[in-house]
Amino acid sequence: MSSANGRPEGEGADADGAGGAEGGPPEQLALIRETVRRAKAPKAKPRTWRGAPLAKDLPVARVLVDKGVLHLDRYFDYAVPEDLDEAARPGVRVRVRFGAGGRTVRGGRREGGGLIDGFLVERVAASDYAGPLAALAQVVSPEPVLGPELLGLARAVADRYAGSLADVLQLAVPPRHARAESRDSPPPPPAPAAPDPGSWRRYGRGADFLASLAAGGAPRAVWTALPGPGWAEEIARAVQATLASGRGALVVVPAGRPTARVDAALRTLLGDDRHAVLTADAGPERRYREWLSVRRGAVRAVVGTRAAMFAPVRDLGLVVVWDDGDAGHSDDNAPFPHVREVLELRASRDRCGFLLGGWTCTVEAAQLVETGWAQPLTASREEVRAAAPLVRTVGDGDLARDEAARAARLPTLAWQVVRDGLRRGPVLVQVPRRGYVPRMACARCRAPARCRHCAGPLEAQDARALRCAWCGRDEGSWHCQECGGFRLRAQVVGARRTAEELGRAFPAVPVRTSGREQVLDTVSAGPALVVSTPGAEPVAEGGYAAALLLDGWAMLGRPDLRAGEDGLRRWIGAAALVRPQGEGGTVVVVAEPTLRPVQALVRWDPVGHAVRELAERAELGFPPVSRMASVSGTPEALAGFLASAELPPDAEVLGPVPVPAAEAARGRRPGGPPAAEAAERVLVRVPPGSGAALAAALKSAQAARTARGGSEPVRIRIDPPDIG
Numbered sequence: 001m002s003s004a005n006g007r008p009e010g011e012g013a014d015a016d017g018a019g020g021a022e023g024g025p026p027e028q029l030a031l032i033r034e035t036v037r038r039a040k041a042p043k044a045k046p047r048t049w050r051g052a053p054l055a056k057d058l059p060v061a062r063v064l065v066d067k068g069v070l071h072l073d074r075y076f077d078y079a080v081p082e083d084l085d086e087a088a089r090p091g092v093r094v095r096v097r098f099g100a101g102g103r104t105v106r107g108g109r110r111e112g113g114g115l116i117d118g119f120l121v122e123r124v125a126a127s128d129y130a131g132p133l134a135a136l137a138q139v140v141s142p143e144p145v146l147g148p149e150l151l152g153l154a155r156a157v158a159d160r161y162a163g164s165l166a167d168v169l170q171l172a173v174p175p176r177h178a179r180a181e182s183r184d185s186p187p188p189p190p191a192p193a194a195p196d197p198g199s200w201r202r203y204g205r206g207a208d209f210l211a212s213l214a215a216g217g218a219p220r221a222v223w224t225a226l227p228g229p230g231w232a233e234e235i236a237r238a239v240q241a242t243l244a245s246g247r248g249a250l251v252v253v254p255a256g257r258p259t260a261r262v263d264a265a266l267r268t269l270l271g272d273d274r275h276a277v278l279t280a281d282a283g284p285e286r287r288y289r290e291w292l293s294v295r296r297g298a299v300r301a302v303v304g305t306r307a308a309m310f311a312p313v314r315d316l317g318l319v320v321v322w323d324d325g326d327a328g329h330s331d332d333n334a335p336f337p338h339v340r341e342v343l344e345l346r347a348s349r350d351r352c353g354f355l356l357g358g359w360t361c362t363v364e365a366a367q368l369v370e371t372g373w374a375q376p377l378t379a380s381r382e383e384v385r386a387a388a389p390l391v392r393t394v395g396d397g398d399l400a401r402d403e404a405a406r407a408a409r410l411p412t413l414a415w416q417v418v419r420d421g422l423r424r425g426p427v428l429v430q431v432p433r434r435g436y437v438p439r440m441a442c443a444r445c446r447a448p449a450r451c452r453h454c455a456g457p458l459e460a461q462d463a464r465a466l467r468c469a470w471c472g473r474d475e476g477s478w479h480c481q482e483c484g485g486f487r488l489r490a491q492v493v494g495a496r497r498t499a500e501e502l503g504r505a506f507p508a509v510p511v512r513t514s515g516r517e518q519v520l521d522t523v524s525a526g527p528a529l530v531v532s533t534p535g536a537e538p539v540a541e542g543g544y545a546a547a548l549l550l551d552g553w554a555m556l557g558r559p560d561l562r563a564g565e566d567g568l569r570r571w572i573g574a575a576a577l578v579r580p581q582g583e584g585g586t587v588v589v590v591a592e593p594t595l596r597p598v599q600a601l602v603r604w605d606p607v608g609h610a611v612r613e614l615a616e617r618a619e620l621g622f623p624p625v626s627r628m629a630s631v632s633g634t635p636e637a638l639a640g641f642l643a644s645a646e647l648p649p650d651a652e653v654l655g656p657v658p659v660p661a662a663e664a665a666r667g668r669r670p671g672g673p674p675a676a677e678a679a680e681r682v683l684v685r686v687p688p689g690s691g692a693a694l695a696a697a698l699k700s701a702q703a704a705r706t707a708r709g710g711s712e713p714v715r716i717r718i719d720p721p722d723i724g
Helices: 027-040 149-159 163-170 178-182 198-202 204-213 229-244 256-270 284-295 339-350 362-372 382-385 397-402 403-407 412-423 498-505 552-556 563-575 597-602 606-620 636-644 661-666 691-706
Strands: 062-063 077-078 094-096 114-124 139-140 220-223 248-252 276-278 303-305 316-322 353-358 375-377 390-394 427-432 440-441 466-468 488-490 510-513 528-530 547-549 586-590 625-632 652-658 680-686 714-718
Touching: 062 094, 062 163, 062 248, 062 466, 077 094, 149 163, 149 691, 163 256, 178 229, 178 284, 178 303, 178 375, 198 229, 204 353, 220 362, 229 248, 229 316, 229 353, 229 375, 248 339, 248 397, 256 303, 276 284, 316 339, 316 375, 339 353, 353 362, 362 606, 390 412, 412 427, 412 547, 412 691, 427 563, 498 510, 498 528, 547 563, 547 652, 552 563, 563 586, 563 597, 625 636, 625 691, 636 652, 636 680, 636 691, 680 691, 691 714
Parallel strands: 220 353, 220 375, 248 303, 248 316, 276 303, 316 353, 390 586, 427 528, 427 547, 510 528, 547 586
Antiparallel strands: 062 077, 062 114, 094 114, 094 139, 440 488, 625 680, 625 714, 652 680
16 A cells, blocks of 8 residues: 555555655646536435424415426415524515425324425415425525415416416516515605606696506506607606506506616616616526515515516506507517516506506507596607607509619619708618518409408418418408409518618718617617618617608518508607607608508508597407417327317317417427427407406416326417517
8 A cells, every 4th residue: 555645555646646756646737626526425305394383374375386387376374483482573575395295194294205495475373284284394585475466466467367476576577686685675765746647738638647556546548649759758757646646657668768768867867776676687686686676665666567567566557568569568488478468457456547648659558548448648649749750651653663672672762861961860671580470462452362261361371262361261252342353462671781772872971780789778879771671770869850660561461460550650650759840750661551550651650540449459359359369289199189179168269270480499498399290279269258267268278288197388478479
C-alpha cells in the first residue's frame, strides 16, 4: 500500500486521469469531488407526521391539489398536525402526499404517495370522508395567496370554460419567489384627489362617467376612443377617479407597449409607487413582488397584460380592458379564458365599474350595449371628424386602370400621398404579415362564399370541389347569394418586398421596418418610411403625416368569421396614429371601396360596423349571439368523446372536418396529439341561454374520459377565437 494515499501501487493520481504532486489528488479535483458529494447528499423531506398529535381546533384541511385533470377537480381532506396548526391558514401553499390510496395505513393515518403542491382552501372540524386521512406534509409558506374572492372567481372561470380550477389558478397565482416574499410591503398611500375630466369632455357623457367613479359608483361603458395618443391619459384619469373614492382599479391591455404607455400616464398623474405593473415578461421575482404588493393592499391600481386579469385588487372599483379584439387578450393555456369575459365576471361579482375601450368596437362590445349591460361612451361626429385623418381608397377598378400599379406595387394615388407626406414628416406603410390564409369569394362582388347548410366558409384545395370548413359538406353547385355570380376568386397575399420597393422608389428617404424580428416603439418626426406589420406600428412624434394600408384583401380574405372586424380594427389602429385631417393627415387603403369594413374606415364608424355585424350574426346564429365550442382530437378519440357526451338537446354538431396541419402544429400543447398525426375538429353550437349547459356537458364528458385513462387527448375550447 502507498503511504501517500492509501491505495495500491499503480492506482495513484495519474491512474485517475489527472496529475498531482507526490501522487495525491489535485486541489481542484478534490474540490469538485466534495461538491458532487454534497450535491448527492439527500435533502430533508417533508415529514409524514407519524404519531404526531393533530390540531385541536379544526383539525381537517381541505386542499386543492395542483392536478389539472378534470376528474380530480375537487377538494381533498388532510389532517392538520399540531405543529402546523398556526401556519396552516386558508390560502397558503402546502405540500401533500397524493396517490397512495388506502393501501398504507399506520396508526389510523394514511401514508405514502408522491409529494404534490396545493392550496389550503379552508379548515373544518370534521371530514366527509369516512376513511383515514393523510397529514399535511408541509406548509410551503405562511403567506396567504388565495383569498375567497380569487377562489370564487377562478371557480366561475373554470366552469364557464369547461376547465379545471387548478389550471385557472396556475394562470391567476404566480409562482412563489422566496426573496420577494421576505420583503415587507409599505402601507398603502392615501387616496388622491378626484381628477379634472380633461379630454374626457370630448365624449358626450365622459365627464359624468368620471364623476360617478369618484363618487363610488359602478358605471359600465363601452368606450370608442378618438384617434390619437390621448387614450392612455384618459384611462389614467379613470383610474385616478376610482382611487379618489377609496377603491382599487385594474387595467388590462394586450401587449407590453400599451402597458408602458398607461404606466407612464399613471406616473404622470399619480406619481411613483402608486400602482403595480404585472406582465408575464417581468421576471419571476419582480412579478411576484408586484403581485404581493397588490395582494397585501400596498397598492390599489394595477396595469398589465392578460397575466393581470386575476390580480387580487382590494376593494375593486373599476376594471378596464383596452382593445378587446386583440388576440393577446385570449390566453393560450387551458382553459383558454378571454380577458374581456373574465373582467365581465369580475364586474358582476364585485359590483364594480367596467370600461371596455378601444379605437374600434368589437361585436361582443356591441352586444353588451344592445343588451343594456353597458352604456355607449362615444364622441359626437364633429369631434370624430376633427380628430380623424382623411381616408381615401384604391379599388380593383382603379388598379386595373393604373399603369403605375401594374408596373409596381404602389398605385399612383398612394405614390402621390407618400411623396406629399414625406415633405411634412414620417409616413407609415402597413403590410399584412405572413401566414394569412386565403378564402374563396365571389369574383364579381367579393362576397364571401359560404355553405348553404351551416353558413360556414367554403374552401377549395387542389382544384377539388368546394368544401365547408365547418361541417365538411361538399358544395358542387355554388352560386353567389348577393349577385348570382358563379365565378370564385381566391384572395392571396401580395408582395413581400415592400421595404425594398419603397426604398427604390424614394432613394433619399430612410426606410425603417417594424415587425416580428424587431418592433419599434417610437420614431422621430423627421421624414422616413416606416414599414410595419399590423399591431407593430410605432408611434411617431407628432403623428404620421400619412399612412398606406396595402393588400387589404390579404386581411379581409382570411377564412375567419372575424376577418372583416379584425381587418377594420387593424386599419383603424394604424390610421389612429396619423395626424388629423385638419393638419393634412391622409390615409390610403388599397381595398375594394364597396366593402363594409372599407366603408366603415372611410366614415370612421366602427360602432356602426359592429352593430351591423351583430345583426347579421344573430340572423345566421353565429357567436356571440350563440355559444360555440371547438372539440378536436384524433378521429377515434373525437368519435368516442362525442358518443359519451350528453350534450344539451338544442346543441348542433358541425363536422367533423380535418384540422389543417399548420393549425394543428401551432395549437399543439404538451400531451396533445403529435403534429404529424391526423386530427379532426367539430364545432358544437347552442342558442342563447344554453352556454352554461354546454360547458357543463363537455366538462363532465372530459372528466369521465380522463378518469377512464383515455390515452389520446381531446382538446376543448369554449368560444374559440378562430372558427373559420
